[in-house]
Amino acid sequence: MLLTWTRTLYLILISSLPFANAAPLGISLEPLLKVNYKPSLGTDEGGFWYQVEKLEQETKRSPYRITDPAINQYLEKLVCDLAGEYCASIRVYLIDNPGFNASMYPNGMMHIWSGLLLRVENEAQLAAILGHEIGHYLMTHQLQRYRNVKNTTSFSAFLDVGIAALTGIHGLGTLAMLPSVYAFSRDQEHEADTIGLELMALRGYDPIQASKVWEGIIEEREADQSKESPSLFWQTHPSSNKRADKLRTEAQRLSSLNEHAESINQAEYIEVVSQVYPQIMANHISLQEYEQAEVLLHKHETLGYSPANVSFFLGELYRLRGQNDDIKLAMNAYQRAISFEDSPAEAHKQLGYLFIKENKKTQAFVQFQRYLEKNPDATDKAMINYYLTTLR
């Protein structure tokens, strides 16, 4: 009840401001497409949509799509809340890819990569990014880019959008094939930022979280020496400190207008993402980007992800990195993991293997036994039983 009143109050406030010429969505910019818009097939836009619709059919069937019902419902509801009357036009797909990315396609399809869920700290930050992408959609930025590119030699490459879009090789961040050509312009980025912030604030989220998530991402990008530096998200969303400053200023202004726009919903966010955390974090570890993974895991611990899982994955990363003191670090991490009730069975097994390397046979035996007790149907039980026999 309070939320409804504060929302109404906020809408009154925002519509009384000089810049506001509130569209039904409640934002200051007029969307360039109507609800449930569909172009006619004969137009260039229609052709573009047709390509994208084929991609959407592939997305639906893709083995890289995460179909966990709880998290999908959560994302759909969040996008729906943000998109208001455009809710029915937008469909969300969660993709199992540990890279950081979210993309909006001109026909209303949205891809969110699992790697993004690992970076974002709370629901408000997620809302910031999704709101930003919805902004690109409402202002038909993708079509504008498509039209700009159509007359260049990159055009034929652009049309070759396939299922590879899901795994990051081809066009992402809204169908960018050749990033410098397809990057959104500064004006388009600014529009998307504005809309994203306003959508967030209208739904009661703390808009400062938008600048926090972008700053964190810019920082990660600048520090990152690994292969994710030229990530597709960056290629289509050029960042700059000037942009981060602008975002911060606007966020502060919106925040001061409505002191009730303060929700971040961290606990609920962490709880929902925890359902798929083991799967998506394992996928991140397999990227072999250990420095990044370490920073991420320490952050996860403070955010409230299961310490058993976090410790287990720290163990995995140290074990796989295998430098200097990493074996010791890995063993400590696994030991910590197994001290919790909800420790993954794998922690016992990996610890057992490390004990073997240290020639601590009795301790290895104990851990292998625990592993099979916790996971009697383990697919590698033949291997573990072999050790249990030879270690006796």
Next chain:
Amino acid sequence: MRILFATIAILFLSSCAGYKLINAKSVNVKGMNVQPQTMWSKTPDSLGNNVELWTVDGRQLNQLIFIGALANNQRLFTPPSKELPMPVFKAGMLPNEMQDLVSSSLKNLYGGDVDITTSNLRPTEVAGQIGFRFNLSYFTKNGLAKQGDVLVLEKDKRLYSMIFIATKLHYFDKHAPEFDHMANSIII
């Protein structure tokens, strides 16, 4: 007209250039002696100094990768790009480490964004010692299901491996028994 036909014939043949038919009952590949039961072809691919690749129906449908006498600190495959680092073999690796080594190496060989699942790691007696077998599976970027059967072992501080990967539909089952036979009868 004859010149045209000759040109077409030459072009057609040149597309098969580089594939070498393996027509022997016992063959030495990268330090491993194996006994194929069907006629495989060695492909012209160069995946690494210690690697040889065979196929019967084409690499997308089935492939048999041999890695032989890989020394300490060497990579299974040449990294396809700077962005896709390859892990290295270390003498004395435990079976779980060898499994991770093979699956991470394959992942990066295939572009870095396929998700490879391993299972059924088990010891096996081959070449007069203990080796390890495991299964793997993944979906290509296009959603095609692939399955694999792997043999890996260390002998005299060198890594030896045979990796059979084929489409789950039909092609894996077609040669799985033969791979099993080759893996069990390997001589190093």
